[in-house]
Amino acid sequence: MITPLKKFATDIRIQEMVQFKARGFGHIGGSLSISDCLAALYGGIMNIDPSNPCWEDRDRLVISKGHAGPALYATLALKGYFPLEELRTLNQNGTRLPSHCDRNLTVGVDMTTGSLGQGASTACGMALGLKHSNSKARVYLIIGDGETQEGQVWEMALFAAQKKLGNFIAFLDYNKRQLDGYVAEICDLDDPAAKFDAFNWYTVTIKGDDPDLIYETIEKVQKEQGDRPAMIVLDTVKGSGVPQIVDITLNHHNTITPELADEIIGQLEELKKG
Numbered sequence: 001m002i003t004p005l006k007k008f009a010t011d012i013r014i015q016e017m018v019q020f021k022a023r024g025f026g027h028i029g030g031s032l033s034i035s036d037c038l039a040a041l042y043g044g045i046m047n048i049d050p051s052n053p054c055w056e057d058r059d060r061l062v063i064s065k066g067h068a069g070p071a072l073y074a075t076l077a078l079k080g081y082f083p084l085e086e087l088r089t090l091n092q093n094g095t096r097l098p099s100h101c102d103r104n105l106t107v108g109v110d111m112t113t114g115s116l117g118q119g120a121s122t123a124c125g126m127a128l129g130l131k132h133s134n135s136k137a138r139v140y141l142i143i144g145d146g147e148t149q150e151g152q153v154w155e156m157a158l159f160a161a162q163k164k165l166g167n168f169i170a171f172l173d174y175n176k177r178q179l180d181g182y183v184a185e186i187c188d189l190d191d192p193a194a195k196f197d198a199f200n201w202y203t204v205t206i207k208g209d210d211p212d213l214i215y216e217t218i219e220k221v222q223k224e225q226g227d228r229p230a231m232i233v234l235d236t237v238k239g240s241g242v243p244q245i246v247d248i249t250l251n252h253h254n255t256i257t258p259e260l261a262d263e264i265i266g267q268l269e270e271l272k273k274g
């Protein structure tokens with residue numbers, strides 16, 4: 001039997017493919033690889049109210065690898081922030097769903113991102129602001145592994161530990177590939193958890209393709225992180241959940257035919273039957 005969170009993650013992937021089919025291209029690999037994390041966050045971890053997206057005490061999510069907007073849009077639409085039909089407007093003229101996340105355009109998006117590294121800093125600033133306001137809200141952040149080559153990420157890492165941001169949980173989508181090749185060959189991260197540990201973060205590395213495991217891990221981290229920011233390194237695959245996309249070595253930004261999109265959607269629908 002497929003668990004409710006795995007079903008949610010599969011639905012997120014299906015709605016990503018609906019968007020890519022409609023536009024004919026997009027950031028497919030890096031959207032798929034965060035689908036399980038989004039399923040865990042929006043499947044019960046985050047304290048949110050889709051009918052009140054600007055609720056002051058809501059938990060926030062910043063997807064700093066902003067090119068993975070389609071993964072967030074799929075999730076938000078499934079949660080009822082806006083109609084599913086709107087997903088077919090991805091990256092078209094006049095859309096509210098641009099290629100990269102934009103908080104001024106899309107209901108439910110907490111931060112505008114796309115310039116790699118910046119979302120890490122803005123998320124950290126949000127967490128600091130909420131801490132100063134004595135809010136119980138938490139801030140979640142997703143960064144890419146290629147993105148983590150940005151110096152700005154490490155400035156944030158220093159600052160968040162110094163400010164004792166125990167309301168801050170980051171995820172590193174360690175899918176080993178960046179725009180134009182393998183992270184290990186371009187500028188290796190080696191063991192990123194060890195590095196964040198050295199920056200005084202609570203760190204853990206887990207398999208990133210199991211939303212139930214991600215869910216349990218977040219609950220454990222929340223109990224144990226104390227006043228440290230936390231880094232959950234997700235061991236993922238770029239294109240996760242869709243073998244046809246995983247098999248494309250450079251699967252950062254690709255065209256997709258309607259036929260392939262339909263084939264993938266069919267496969268994912270089968271998966272949901274358990």
Ligand SMILES: Cc1ncc(C[n+]2csc(CCOP(=O)(O)OP(=O)(O)O)c2C)c(N)n1
Pocket residue numbers: 029030031033065067114115116117143144145146147148173175177178179238252
């Ligand atoms: C500051 C900055 N430099 C370059 C880019 C262009 N760019 C967009 S995505 C990307 C690769 C990101 O790789 P990674 O963080 O591993 O993302 P993922 O593979 O998870 O999609 C690059 C270089 C950018 N958006 N921002």
